[in-house]
Amino acid sequence: MRLHDLHVPSSFWVPLFCVVALGLAPGCICSQSNAVTLTPDLVVAGSPELLHVQAAPDSKLEGDWLGHKVQFFPAHDGRDWFALTGVDVEAPTGPSVLRVVVRSDKGALELSRTIEIHPAHYRTGSLTVPPKFVEPDPDDLKRIQAESQLKAKVFAASVSVPLWAGSFRAPVNAQPTDSFGTRRTFNGKLASIHKGMDFRAPTGTPVRAGNSGMVVLARPLYYEGNCVVIDHGLGIFTISMHLSRIDVKESQLVAEGERLGLSGATGRVTGPHLHWAVRWQDAYLDPAKMLRLNLDSVIGAAR
Ligand SMILES: [Zn+2]
Incomplete structure (x- = not known):
């Protein structure tokens, strides 16, 4: 069963995913809009992964995952940012840290998620x-x-x-x-x-x-x-x-x-x-x- 099958409001999960870093007032101002989402949400070795985050058009996004630099690009609306990434077929399974930092004139917001990499069953x-x-x-x-x-x-x-x-x-x-x-x-x-x-x-x-x-x-x-x-x-x-x-x-x-x-x-x-x-x-x-x-x-x- 996956998280989205539980029919729990998605906002319930958000505090699990976010870490507020430098430049922000104390307390979590995170909302669903600044969580990083992955598609597909079940991550297996060999899977492509589309990352999505919402950020102001003048933001600068940086990230890294599994030793790779993650490069985001803005969609036409300027607020939806995407990165097309993936997990190598030989990547070790288990937890990995996906680090994403959004920088804007309001400061830096670090969005980190622990991503579980599941084994794929190849022949x-x-x-x-x-x-x-x-x-x-x-x-x-x-x-x-x-x-x-x-x-x-x-x-x-x-x-x-x-x-x-x-x-x-x-x-x-x-x-x-x-x-x-x-x-x-x-x-x-x-x-x-x-x-x-x-x-x-x-x-x-x-x-x-x-x-x-x-x-x-x-x-x-x-x-x-x-x-x-x-x-x-x-x-x-x-x-x-x-x-x-x-x-x-x-x-x-x-x-x-x-x-x-x-x-x-x-x-x-x-x-x-x-x-x-x-x-x-x-x-x-x-x-x-x-x-x-x-x-x-x-x-x-x-x-
Ligand atoms: Zn071949």
Whole structure:
């Protein structure tokens, strides 16, 4: 049972969530309007989380959670502030502290919440791939290291405003599989966690942008095959792998639904499919949960 199922007036819970800090008169002036809310409210490893807080338009908001900087942006009304964040699939479960500070000419208000991270129940599996993907030769290792540095650079930078608008949509018209978070062995040796969602797309199926953003990587990579990364702003990225053809260029702005290329079977695969991943900073989030997150009423004022 969740809190909201108890039908207790929401104002009852508010004093639990707020801490009044510097610059305010003694006593709690907190109301529901300055509590931080999370959607979805049940937080599990691998879940995207939309944070919301109300604050005056000229406020400055800062926050951190699980070692990540949380960047808020104002909605059109200027009073509703949002941050699209998430919990990495491998994040430790248990309590975590979400810290948010609202600064305005009235002073600083610290809103802190203890967020319980619940375990997600992911599966295990084994795959067989060509040996070069399990024990790469020295030349391949050099390539893999260079690509690893390139990817680190790409993911370290993100546009400072939200480029996405509204909910994310599936990148391909094909059946998804429920394999995010699966612990896998390759050829009985290499263990890794599957950090994306696979769609059963035959080679040549159009792959589209899940939301608007900027293409920040569009090239062949050793494991990912032909790969396209879109920066949606404020640390949110989507990644499409194993394409047979890339139709966009790096630095290109794309609209939601715009074709990025065609699906295929390049890189470390067992057959044709689209691997689609969602990242917030360095955290991998469950794409199925991102697709279910209703963002239609949330559009950044910076657009
Ligand atoms: Zn995959």
